[in-house]
Amino acid sequence: GKAKYDYDLVVLGGGSAGLACGKEAVDSGARVLCFDYVKSTPAGTKWGLGGTCVNVGCIPKKLMHQASLLGEAVHEAVAYGWNVNDQNIKPDWKKLVNSVQSHIKSVNWVTRVDLRDKKVEYVNSMGAFVDPHTIEYSVKGGPKQRVSSEYVVVAVGGRPRYPPILGATEFGITSDDIFSYDKEPGRTLVVGAGYVGLESACFLKGLGYDTTVMVRSIVLRGFDRQMSELLEAMMSERGVKFLHTTIPSLVERQGDGRLLVKYRNTTTKKEDSDTFDTVLWAIGRKGLIEDLNLPAAGVQTKNDKIVVDATEATNVPHIFAVGDIIYGRPELSPVAILSGRLLARRLFAGSKQLMDYADVATTVFTPLEYSCVGMSEEMAIQTHGQDNIEVFHGYYKPTEFFIPQKSVRHCYLKAVAEITGDQKILGLHYIGPVAGEVIQGFAAALKSGLTVKTLLNTVGIHPTTAEEFTRLSITKRSGRDPKPSS
Numbered sequence: 147g148k149a150k151y152d153y154d155l156v157v158l159g160g161g162s163a164g165l166a167c168g169k170e171a172v173d174s175g176a177r178v179l180c181f182d183y184v185k186s187t188p189a190g191t192k193w194g195l196g197g198t199c200v201n202v203g204c205i206p207k208k209l210m211h212q213a214s215l216l217g218e219a220v221h222e223a224v225a226y227g228w229n230v231n232d233q234n235i236k237p238d239w240k241k242l243v244n245s246v247q248s249h250i251k252s253v254n255w256v257t258r259v260d261l262r263d264k265k266v267e268y269v270n271s272m273g274a275f276v277d278p279h280t281i282e283y284s285v286k287g288g289p290k291q292r293v294s295s296e297y298v299v300v301a302v303g304g305r306p307r308y309p310p311i312l313g314a315t316e317f318g319i320t321s322d323d324i325f326s327y328d329k330e331p332g333r334t335l336v337v338g339a340g341y342v343g344l345e346s347a348c349f350l351k352g353l354g355y356d357t358t359v360m361v362r363s364i365v366l367r368g369f370d371r372q373m374s375e376l377l378e379a380m381m382s383e384r385g386v387k388f389l390h391t392t393i394p395s396l397v398e399r400q401g402d403g404r405l406l407v408k409y410r411n412t413t414t415k416k417e418d419s420d421t422f423d424t425v426l427w428a429i430g431r432k433g434l435i436e437d438l439n440l441p442a443a444g445v446q447t448k449n450d451k452i453v454v455d456a457t458e459a460t461n462v463p464h465i466f467a468v469g470d471i472i473y474g475r476p477e478l479s480p481v482a483i484l485s486g487r488l489l490a491r492r493l494f495a496g497s498k499q500l501m502d503y504a505d506v507a508t509t510v511f512t513p514l515e516y517s518c519v520g521m522s523e524e525m526a527i528q529t530h531g532q533d534n535i536e537v538f539h540g541y542y543k544p545t546e547f548f549i550p551q552k553s554v555r556h557c558y559l560k561a562v563a564e565i566t567g568d569q570k571i572l573g574l575h576y577i578g579p580v581a582g583e584v585i586q587g588f589a590a591a592l593k594s595g596l597t598v599k600t601l602l603n604t605v606g607i608h609p610t611t612a613e614e615f616t617r618l619s620i621t622k623r624s625g626r627d628p629k630p631s632s
């Protein structure tokens with residue numbers, strides 16, 4: 147008979163979460179329509195299908211990170227006997243941006259073809275609720291149209307925030323602009339010391355631009371304190387400057403075109419100012435709930451996010467939310483993808499499996515990267531008590547650092563474990579080369595109940611840096627020096 151609704155599933159947002167959910171639903175026989183639309187930034191930047199990760203997040207970030215690492219590697223190559231003239235080497239910013247953007251364009255294209263092949267209908271438009279089962283949209287300024295759906299999945303993600311100060315949107319840019327920025331960043335002020343701020347500051351510094359990070363409170367709030375401070379020290383060693391306990395108050399364009407930033411140190415109360423070519427806001431992201439007309443559907447929100455239960459259902463049982471738009475969950479692409487896919491399987495393939503948000507590994511892509519899985523030391527102390535945890539730690543020297551005499555001062559790792567029995571591991575933390583590659587495998591082990599006993603009975607792969615995890619013999623409690631002897 148005639149279906150009650152036009153579609154089984156309408157997905158709002160074609161990013162990591164929405165596309166994964168839509169594609170999986172079609173695989174289970176559902177009729178799916180996906181809306182995706184990108185509003186341009188105040189600086190005029192726009193992009194294609196695929197969401198934040200592909201266009202203005204993980205992917206371009208990793209490419210710029212790589213570009214910056216290669217700059218370091220050129221100097222190391224000389225020590226290894228390569229005849230390269232490493233004096234005055236400079237990146238060509240425009241060429242880098244072009245390379246990054248053409249990769250993104252190819253991913254946009256593949257994404258589109260994939261949707262067509264999988265028969266996920268796609269409309270390049272914003273979608274908004276008119277009632278709990280009906281979405282209104284219009285294509286390219288055309289007339290308003292409506293579709294109805296049995297289920298609606300909200301996967302609209304977020305966008306960078308701007309501070310409420312004069313000149314912020316007019317003169318500042320964000321991570322939404324930097325990866326396609328058509329002029330060289332030059333002397334740059336990065337405001338915000340979260341994950342995005344630190345990564346941006348590092349690739350800009352690595353590419354040769356004078357970079358300052360303005361920190362309101364502490365770097366990497368939410369991450370392990372010791373590791374975060376070590377990371378900051380590593381950045382300082384590479385010449386990234388920090389303005390501590392400082393907040394901006396004004397951005398102005400000077401006669402010479404450069405940007406004058408006024409700011410205030412909240413500890414000393416001192417006002418100051420400096421001049422930059424680029425000001426990059428990295429003060430966090432806000433969920434894109436404004437354009438959804440959620441009141442028409444009766445969906446509950448908290449701050450700028452959507453509240454869901456363990457099944458990703460909102461307070462309206464047939465409306466769900468996945469990805470960055472969910473309140474209180476990690477803002478990471480693989481989290482968005484897996485939760486979207488599992489939701490589709492529950493809706494259309496009879497699955498009961500819930501998304502497990504615990505022990506999700508993550509990496510901060512700074513020149514020495516920081517990766518971790520599980521609890522920070524603070525969290526372990528808070529949940530288990532100081533007396534019930536043991537922290538194994540050590541500094542180490544990557545073999546490949548010796549020849550170019552690269553600093554090993556910040557190569558450090560630790561395992562936070564229960565103190566009794568086989569010492570179940572609660573968290574693993576590593577600063578060093580290719581941290582994400584190192585931690586990914588250990589993340590699966592930790593999810594399988596990894597203990598210190600097992601870890602120390604695992605034979606290492608020599609010579610790697612990951613093998614340091616199999617040699618963690620010094621506990622913090624012992625007071626022994628965690629520095630390597632050789």
Ligand code: FAD
Pocket residue numbers: 158159160161162163164181182183184185196197198199200202203204205207271272273274301302303304321342434437438468469470471477478479480482
């Ligand atoms: P998004 O990918 O943001 O997709 C939402 C889509 O919906 C967007 O295209 C949006 O324009 C569209 N939309 C919004 N409202 C509507 C509407 N009403 N109608 C139709 N469409 C709408 N994660 C990692 O795992 N690793 C990383 O290294 C990493 N690096 C990052 C670096 C940066 C600079 C940033 C900003 C993020 C990074 N992330 C990283 C986070 C990752 O990008 C996000 O977690 C992920 O993209 C979230 O996916 P999503 O589907 O929830 O939202």
Ligand code: NA7
Pocket residue numbers: 309337338339340341342343361362363364365366367393394428429430431476477478
């Ligand atoms: P985060 O992790 O929320 O970090 C935001 C940073 O900006 C943090 O250091 C904040 O300091 C700082 N901040 C926030 N508001 C202001 C204002 N008004 N002025 C100055 N500084 C401010 O966001 P990110 O964008 O880095 O990362 C979000 C996610 O995207 C992350 O989880 C990744 O997965 C990708 P605070 O600590 O609040 O004092």
